[in-house]
Amino acid sequence: MFTVTVRDHLMIAHSLSGDAFGPAQRLHGATYLVDATFHRPELNGDNVVVDMALAAQEVRGIVADLSYRNLDEEPGFAGVNTTTEFLAKVVADRLADRIRDGALGPGAHGLTALTVRLHESHVAWADHHRPL
Amino acid sequence: MFTVTVRDHLMIAHSLSGDAFGPAQRLHGATYLVDATFHRPELNGDNVVVDMALAAQEVRGIVADLSYRNLDEEPGFAGVNTTTEFLAKVVADRLADRIRDGALGPGAHGLTALTVRLHESHVAWADHHRPL
Amino acid sequence: MFTVTVRDHLMIAHSLSGDAFGPAQRLHGATYLVDATFHRPELNGDNVVVDMALAAQEVRGIVADLSYRNLDEEPGFAGVNTTTEFLAKVVADRLADRIRDGALGPGAHGLTALTVRLHESHVAWADHHRPL
Amino acid sequence: MFTVTVRDHLMIAHSLSGDAFGPAQRLHGATYLVDATFHRPELNGDNVVVDMALAAQEVRGIVADLSYRNLDEEPGFAGVNTTTEFLAKVVADRLADRIRDGALGPGAHGLTALTVRLHESHVAWADHHRPL
Amino acid sequence: MFTVTVRDHLMIAHSLSGDAFGPAQRLHGATYLVDATFHRPELNGDNVVVDMALAAQEVRGIVADLSYRNLDEEPGFAGVNTTTEFLAKVVADRLADRIRDGALGPGAHGLTALTVRLHESHVAWADHHRPL
């Protein structure tokens, strides 16, 4: 099994609903380091898991769409707790959609799974892993 | 599948028995960075894997119990090689006990596994993974 | 010359005014890693620059006061661009005030300067350095 | 399940063939951080996954054989794209050979798998995972 | 005193002349993480040291010009040992030229010095510091 990972980051504002979140119920924000990992049982003809430049570009696009926003006011997230875990899933699902739409080229056919890790600080991070 | 990880650290003295340990047979010590990872197939109603503040607090408690000690003199570790691997298991097992005792709240019901990574330096670390 | 540094972090929302900030003019947020460095020409009688536990506790207090807030709505920052550089100065100045008020104990008399570094991501950070 | 990881690094020159590699088709180079992870279901009698000093020494040997070379001129890699993914496999396979030859001692009998991660920069890395 | 730092990276091939370089006399390569630090006594009207987006863009341009090349064949480096230290100076000097030419805007007038750090691995790095 092989994987390739590319790192990017995004910066957003949001608040979280529920007593469990304590002071994070107030409007605040985060820098998320985003590690997107592509899984594949065997390398393709170029000896890669995926075209890393294309992969980085697609991650960049997804991250840019989310960046510099107040997620509390995004219609797509209305009534949703935009936790680190949830946002890892959002990035992974959007990336899966772009792969299915061919954005990573025909060489991406062999990809079998994605893992997206979001680091919210140097002491806390969350992963979402999903098949393709 | 989702995971959340929180990082803490502990500092201890110990020695290791067996020729394979070379100079580490002498009394020495280590700072261990502790990464505790909680696994769960689906997010709970708050859109989280676990209450991260509670999780960090329980890890803190376990780490504090071990910290600033000479493990060679701890009755619970008599005759035991307190290697990095072994201590990863100690932290994971104590954390599993606290979860079973409800310390992470009812929302922790859905947790299915734990991984504990202990970094002994910037060039060496060990993991223990166990079901819950 | 000796220094000691302790690291903490804070998470805030804010927006920045001025064309130069591009999309960061929108309400967004950041996780800042905070590295507070204490300078002293010679060690004190305990062979330390400063009581590190007290230092970490005071940094924690300053960071907690700023955390989980929308800085755009803080009266103390009205009309101010709360850039990374500016916030590094805020943390340094508040820390200097606490040192002058004795919060780090009599052993902190010999401190001569502070440096505060705020990392806004893995690829960007800012420092403020000031005498005491 | 337990793992132990040791980190080393290597520096090489190479070029990559295929339009997908863009400017990396030119002769260039890389520093690869190498993380070699040893998997084992249970600890051995010394409470370790593997003799970490021996493991680090074998990784060092494999890394030294590859280091400070132009991989384009290595007969063993003729006509091969020496991508990060491919080199992760090279390191893993060579390590597996050494383990099978007894280089990590009889205590290495219980190892069941290897993962080798090569970081090509702070924003990109690749893994290869294989059974033993 | 304030500073702002932006990080980027470059990948090159080269060889180093002189017995002191041992195996690095052979053609090999490196990934350099590049940390460019801008110094300024006081913040400008936007409360920044420099327009960070412009700064990152100029560093990107300088890094791209050097990237994916065999430095042994670059006419500008003929007969020169392109050590980490030397390359730190190259990046700093090119950045100083761009600042002098106005690439960072009028707001960059107040910059007084640059530091460029190149990391050649996780265990070795070099800095060059120069006035503006």
Next chain:
Amino acid sequence: MFTVTVRDHLMIAHSLSGDAFGPAQRLHGATYLVDATFHRPELNGDNVVVDMALAAQEVRGIVADLSYRNLDEEPGFAGVNTTTEFLAKVVADRLADRIRDGALGPGAHGLTALTVRLHESHVAWADHHRPL
């Protein structure tokens, strides 16, 4: 001004005397990451600050002498608080002695200062800076 830094690490046991140290008054231990920085106004004929391989080897020797020991029982440290700050000075002074004795070769003549940073964890570190 140029600098070069090499990183190594050491693992020791010790205890610290004085109420200010709280639980660290008990016998415990630490892993210290050691960053040794060599300063020089101009590069030498090889375009380096110092022979990095020799520098790493001397740092290795100093670190090995301190490693895997209980510092409380080292005659040279009798009655001394072996704090992170103090140990940074020990490493720096020993390195200065070796440089004066010619261990880094004639090319080290031009070195003007040393900085030694010891990281005791991911959230705390200390520096000592001294002239040569």
